[in-house]
Amino acid sequence: MLFADTLLDRFPRGGRHTVTAADPAGIPAGSSLVRIRAGPTYTVDQLWQGVFLRSGNDAVHVGPHA
Structure with missing residues (x-):
């Protein structure tokens, strides 16, 4: 929740x-994922939905950066 409270209003x-191959780099093995892939363009709303899923570590990692 702290992540969301800090960044939610910025985007x-x-x-x-658009997710690049470099965006998910560094996600540790065994992390829970929502299966965001390099190549597609996602809306910020879609990425936030992934953040709030229990399995959304990749959405947090590749989401738009401030």
Whole structure:
């Protein structure tokens, strides 16, 4: 929740982010994932939905950066 409280207002829900191969780099083995892939463009709203899922570590890691 602290992550969300800190960043939620910085990105418009309709904003878009295209995931690159470098974005998910560094996600530790065994992390829970929502299966975000390099290549597609996701809305900020979609990435936030992934953040709030129990398995959303990859959404936190690749989401738009301030």
